[in-house]
Amino acid sequence: MSDQAKARIDELRALLHKWNHEYHVLDKPSVSDFEYDQAMQELIQLEKQNPDYLAEDSPSHRVGGVALDVFEKVEHDTPMLSLGNAFNEEDLRDFDRRVRQGVGEQVAYICELKIDGLAVSLKYEDGLFVRGATRGDGTIGEDITQNLKTIRSIPLRLTKPVSLEVRGEAYMPKRSFEALNEVRYQAEEEPFANPRNAAAGSLRQLDPKLAAKRNLDIFVYGIGNGLNTGVISHSEGLNLLDELGFKTNNERKRCNGIDEVIEFVNGWHEKRPTLGYEIDGIVIKVDSLEQQDELGFTAKSPRWAIAYKFPAEEVVTRLIDIDLNVGRTGVITPTAILEPVRVAGTVVKRASLHNEDLIREKDIKLGDYVVVKKAGDIIPEVVNVLLERRTGDEKEFAMPSHCPECDSELVRIEGEVALRCINPMCPAQIREGLIHFVSRDAMNIEGLGERVISQLFKEKLIHDVADIYRLTKEQLVELERMGEKSATNLIQAIQASKTNSLEKLLFGLGIRHVGAKAAKTLAQQFETIDSLKQASVEELTAINEIGDKMADSVYTYFRSEEVQKLINELKELGVNTTYQGPKKVNVEEIDSYFAGKTIVLTGKLEILTRNEAKEKIELLGGKVSGSVSKNTDLLIAGEAAGSKLDQAKKHGVEIWDEEKLVLELNG
Structure with missing residues (x-):
């Protein structure tokens, strides 16, 4: 490569880094979009002509790299813990009281906006961005480095050659969210429910070029692990992040005492809608790092920080109809069909009504005007009816006597409020059971989501979970919106799921009352599905975590001839039925x-x-x-x-x- 080409590449990279920082971090662009694009295209062309001079921190990486087959798992240098929650002033004062009991009366807090996005870690070595990962379970996340490089406010090289890991919240600005959903509407695709889901979905695209089109952004909020930073407070740490080239949120305040904290929180109740991004609360942290160390952690969260969650926004709309859904356990759940209304940043058309007793308790009728909110800013629910707005034209709603899917007679089991379809061949239950089986906490089959399962079921390609392992690439490519590469990836994901440990399979089978934790307990205790199948109720209830109701459910489940046949089919198809994790140990027996x-x-x-x-x-x-x-x-x-x-x-x-x-x- 000529010295002239090398010099020009270096010049373009420096300019693009500078212009990118000015535009996306400082919000002070110094050149036009046209001039920026021209320089980027020239750099891409020069790098193609001189491949030996490619560099990981080149601005050209922001347009998206090569598509991946799967995300690698990575371990965080230090765990990404969740925060405890506060919902009112009393909770905040209790938090302050606990802090002062731990470190004394002289405490300053730093208040920051709680961005509604996806928590990520960014790792730098000698100033170079080397890895980005999702939070995952707090200890193990997924490597999404190439997708994060498409976020233009993430520096690929810092202003100083330091090595550290930082934490941030990747988010989708409101304007990007609305534009993305408009595209999805035009393509007759299901719109994203909220910007948080859209951001998470974008960063988990296997093709970085698709992630690049989503126009995500990030606010970095802290140093997870860094040597010799020299800072003694969280606020100093944020200032250092600014100096290193990160984008932090400027709407923060250092508060001397809890009264100032509460004043800051109350102010953002009103200002929240004016932002160009969604927030769902305020994070309050003890500012002194020494005091943070002194306070320490609980098993799940730091004692020196808390997240204040905003009360759910309530709006009024009209209830047009009540739809009935059949779940995988046969429970009939009524859902309110609403006149579309915007709640907490998204348009809501449906809200859960839970069961018949709730409809009666709240005296809900078809045609009523109702108050709607999102529980936890996520799940829409009907709060109450505006009785004063009734006209007399409203109609009573009655739950049916027969299943809306298979027309079997519904029953109400003693001690339960829900109506239930007990027909094991009910198509709705089978479909919902299949969706549960492939979900992340169960067999975790990437790419086999609700839409694909529904298509496969409708086309009669799958009838039970064993049929999933009989699918062929030729069958999949015939599905709507399923290309050859997607079909290949899906077959690979299905094959990979065969090696899952037994607890994943047990949870996926949907045994009543058995959640993910109980599934692991059973797998650890019995080690093989054959041993579990033969367990008596007495053997099951002898396990500390297993109660009478769960034991009866497990015992009854494995007595079914259909279940025994299904287990045998799964074995023949190569699905693992043994536990592969650490064995449960009896401490008293260990030397x-x-x-x-x-x-x-x-x-x-x-x-x-x-x-x-x-x-x-x-x-x-x-x-x-x-x-x-x-x-x-x-x-x-x-x-x-x-x-x-x-x-x-x-x-x-x-x-x-x-x-x-x-x-x-x-x-």
């Missing part, structure tokens, strides 16, 4: 240093991953906690161990390095 002890892992481990260390410790009877407390028995300190190491020393906790841990684990 191990870790048995009965509480252990905390901190810092970067070199020999084991954090998950591997956790599993090995638990197999030896130990409990792994996310925070240091007076009950902590041992801290494992990896490289760059931070505040947890200081807390352990303060509490007099025994401290090991990773080498000592590995020696003890290997016995």
